[in-house]
Amino acid sequence: MKYKLNPHLAYRKIGEFLYVVDSKTSMLYKFNETAEIVFEGIKKCFDIDKIVKKIVSEYEVEESVARSDVEEIIKEMLEKNIIEVKK
């Protein structure tokens, strides 16, 4: 399954965090490094496997841990309407 970003998002990396604002609802979100990798991956149309691979290569974590984290983040992003399923 692939995802895409909500087209109404405005974002900027400031310091170590990525700040994301949904311009439709004015909701502000602050992403840590892992959430940022997921966000950037979705922006580049990566699937979950590719995002997990990127996290495993950048941080010394087991694939199962990375996958669980990515799935959790994606679930939260979907709930908050930051991303949507690509049809």
Place this chain on the structure above:
Amino acid sequence: MRRFEVCLSLIPKKTSVLVSIDKKFFYDVTDEYLKKFFFKKIQGKQKLYFWVFNKETEECGICSDNEKIVIQGGIVCFSLENQKFCFSCIKNYFVFNSVLRILSSIILCLNNGFLLHSAGIIEDNGCVLYSGKSGSGKSTLAKKFDNKKVLSDELCPVVLINKNIYSWPSMFYSEVRPGFVNDNNLIKIKEIKFLSEIDKGKTISVKKKEDFIDLLLTNIFWLPKNKFLTQRQINIVEKIAEQFF
């Protein structure tokens, strides 16, 4: 309908809006305080925007969906490309005030600024903004000062001009009506402090730029619906944080 033109000062001596509005409607939706921000003539050389105000609540029919902000009792349309604003609202002070908040916010954003949920207090040769959400004690704090020293107890304008950050008496207030002398000047912001949500009336110590940015982003008056303006607001917050750290 008898229309007339008035000049709304949005950044003192720098930016104004020429408003074309029905005369009776204007006097019905403004009070004595709000009228202080409207002038008969443009004061000196200023950047000018144009605002056609319609009495009826209806869409202008020209602007696209992402250039429309619908509020209860009114519609705000704007075309950034043509620097054109068309606002409609019912004859109600509060709706008109909401429209003014949106207009101010858009124009401040286009000029390196934003509206900040804060109480602004004049101190020595400048001012200090005490920022916080609703219920954090902005009005309580403002009540401790002579109202001639209060810029607002609710929303203060903030603008970055040549690496200096300024505010000025705000059009918007909650419980403390600012009693400023109408000299219409920019006032340098010496500091932005943040009110604690836990200890009402107390300020939070902010030592890191990241924390300052977090708090600013949480407390600015966000513009809804327009991605370009929202992106600009985030960028301006970062630029303003850089001036303090």
